[in-house]
Amino acid sequence: MIEPTGPLPSTVYWRRRLAAIGAALVTLLLVIWIVAMSGSDDDTTQPTNAAAVSSSNPPPSTTESAGASSSTTPPPPPTETTQAPPPGPPQPCPDDVIGVVAKANKPFYTVGDQPELSMDVVNTGPVPCIRDIGRQHRELTVLTADGATVLWSSNHCLAAEGNEVRVMQPKEAFNYGTTWAGSTSQPGCGAHTKVGPGDYLLVAKLAGRTSSPVVFRLER
DSSP: OOSOOSSSOHHHHHHHHHHHHHHHHHHHHHHHHHHHHHHHHHHHHHHHHHHHHHHHSOOOOHHHHHHHHHHTSOOOOOOOOOOOOOOOOOEEOOGGGEEEEEEESOSEEETTOOOEEEEEEEEOSSSOEEEEOOGGGEEEEEEETTSOOEEEEHHHHSOOOOOOEEEEOTTOEEEEEEEOOSBOOOTTTOOOOBOOSEEEEEEEEETTEEOOOEEEEEEO
């Protein structure tokens, strides 16, 4: 079976056998290659189809969802800010907002001293106002301890003339003072008489406003 027989030389039969075996091997290799190629085509087609299906139905994006949500919520309406009108010019001060305070720089003096007496004029109201607090409207007086007799007035010898119109701010105080020689006075600056030791009252006035009395003492 292996050894070739026939009328032709044996080399011819070996060549024919080798050619047939080669052809069979080529055919076998060709079949294997075709099968392999068909399998790879199937693998490539499936992802392509899957990609096509995926691209045909894209999932909703986050940006689109946010846009749809924001479009359903209207923006808040603008708010209008109201500003208070600027304050007008200060008005005249009514009497009930004018405070008058009498002051003595010490509670005790020696006879012969010249006490320093003064008054504060204060706007006790909540807003600025205008008031004439000139010399003609102010007065300091020294009275006896019982308040019955006026012994001295700053308007007896000092000029009681002149206007001083002020814009008075709330709680602002204007101070005016003088010294007392420790003697009595008369209108027109008449004769003076020295006073002795004892208690005296100081009262300040501004037009129709009068301070509470302040007690001070003269001692030997």
